Amino acid sequence: MTKEIRLMKGNEALAEASIRAGLQAYFGYPITPQSEVLEYFAEQAPKRGFTVLQAESEVASINMVFGAAGAGARVMTSSSSPGISLMQEGLSYIAAGELPCLIVNVNRGGPGLGTIQPGQGDYFQSTKGGGHGDYHLIVLAPSSVQEMADFVFEGFKLAEKYRNPVMILTDGALGQMMEKVELPPEGSLPYVRPEWATTGKAATRERNIVTTLFIEPEVMEQVNIKLQKKYTEICEKEVRYETINCEDAEIVLCAYGLSARISQKAMDLAREGGIKAGIFRPITLYPYPYEILNKLAETADHFLDVEMNAGQMIEDVRLGVNGKKPVHFTGRMGGMIPDPEVIYQEIVKIVGKK
Amino acid sequence: MIKGTVKIASEICKGCELCIVACPQDSLQLSREINLRGYRYAELKDDNCTGCINCALVCPDSAITVYRMPKKSK
């Protein structure tokens, strides 16, 4: 199969890209607004030779992912906010066991059962740990259907390179929207079954054990030190972001995913209105691009954080800006989407000219 | 001529006595001495062992190896 251009829903583009990235197994449970992922896999699996299993719960799904990843397979799951909450224990185990896998969160409005409309309220959960213990997922935030597909490849690459779970944090709008997407050819991501995988103890090697239990605190601390060393390396090497019109910007809009698309419209309105606005869009939410923000704080006068939550990423924006310039916030919650015009008005209020 | 015998890894044995009650010949007993972990351990009392392996089957610590006189072909 060669490169191909198709018009697809975000969720389906992500699923199709996963198959082309050499997915070997998918375990998941239906939840709106991401059920298309499981449905797409269920339809394709017999034709294209991979495992798909509808589990009895998200708890079971994530533990099946643990088992398959421990056996060395290229494996993923997907869900939406309440389901991802159920997976947090498993994610902690997967991070502790250093098992590569891909988790997709098609974020919806919360808390609680919430709403099936898009949200970004899972930022803290995704980037700061979510489950118990000192661990991090690598978190990628697509803002287009194209990136929903591209980040699958990126996600598996990073997961396998660092033996770390990778999360694609997207939202219900990106999952449901249809856009043109260019899909890479099938089999373009090489796969080698890792040596540490539990595949049956050959006579030529010691047995392989996947465990997250280190009962002696001295040993447990060493495991933590090793993990932190890995996270430090990830922070040094894997930070990704996009900046638009930041060179001369007096105000920088900070937003990821869908908010970044909306902020782009607000930026255009501002520029039309004579305000030099720019966009800072983190692509990796962990590791977070603090350095570039700090650099931008030398030239820009204001930062406006735009999110579909009560203000979560703003804490990282503040850490990046580090007090050099004021950081403001505007956003909507509970499944509501910010209006570019309202963001523009906020920009006007902050910069103080029309 | 003895019919069978056992070798008991005295440092592995935890003195649970399950082998002693499983022995149909009443051949086993607990030692007077204790091992490095502080347990009295199972030992042969009489050499009337038949090598039936009952003791080894119920031993949770796999501490017992059993030997038996090969059956003579008639």
Add this chain to the structure above:
Amino acid sequence: MEENVLEGLECVYVKPDTLTDKYQHYCPGCGHGVVHKVLMEVIEELGIQDKTIGVAPVGCSVFAYNYMNVDMQEAAHGRASAVATGVKRVLPDKYVYSYQGDGDLAAIGTGETIHTVNRGENILMIFINNGIYGMTGGQMAPTSLPGQVTSTTPYGRDPKKIGYPLKITDLLANLPGAYYVTRQAVHTPNAVRKLKKAIKNSFEYQLLDRGTCFIEVVSNCPSGWKMTPVDTIKYLEEEMLPQYPLGDLKVPQNN
């Protein structure tokens, strides 16, 4: 002198190489060691060490991977059968077993247990039922007996308030996905022989791909039951077995 004693004798029973030499952390007389041993004997006798992946639980046998000389994964509490499902689905030609206690399999992991068997997952599930939480210090298990005194039922388990012993094996035997369901024990040499046969059959059935094999092992917990290992034999026979009678609950149908 020792050599003289052994002269002319043949070795008829020795610890299998598939069991590591690591000193086991289990309390004196604990049934886990017996199940570990016969399980590893079967793997050695079938010559499938290089084709077998085990999944350990949370509970006393959380360290099973220290003793079983096969590739192993240590699962989250209750999720061993989900982890085993993940392994088997990506390695369908390998032998996969899960090993869980009663709290793990029949309390926190009940959902995974039922659905794994309901899917007829082609694995062996081993379920150690000693009617108590051993690792956390002797609390009530879903399988604890009516009236049984534990640290969380200090006045005895009152079924009206806290439920009845959960006979999960009986439930599972009703599921079409189950291929072979049996209840065995470890308290006598003959029980151990039968258990070993059941385990051996179960591994052989995995080649047929007909469904889940499920073995409950009625076991003991001298520390949790607060009695000597020898006394646990009597308690197991007189108290446990009437609630959990031994034998096959579902035998393979030839078809």
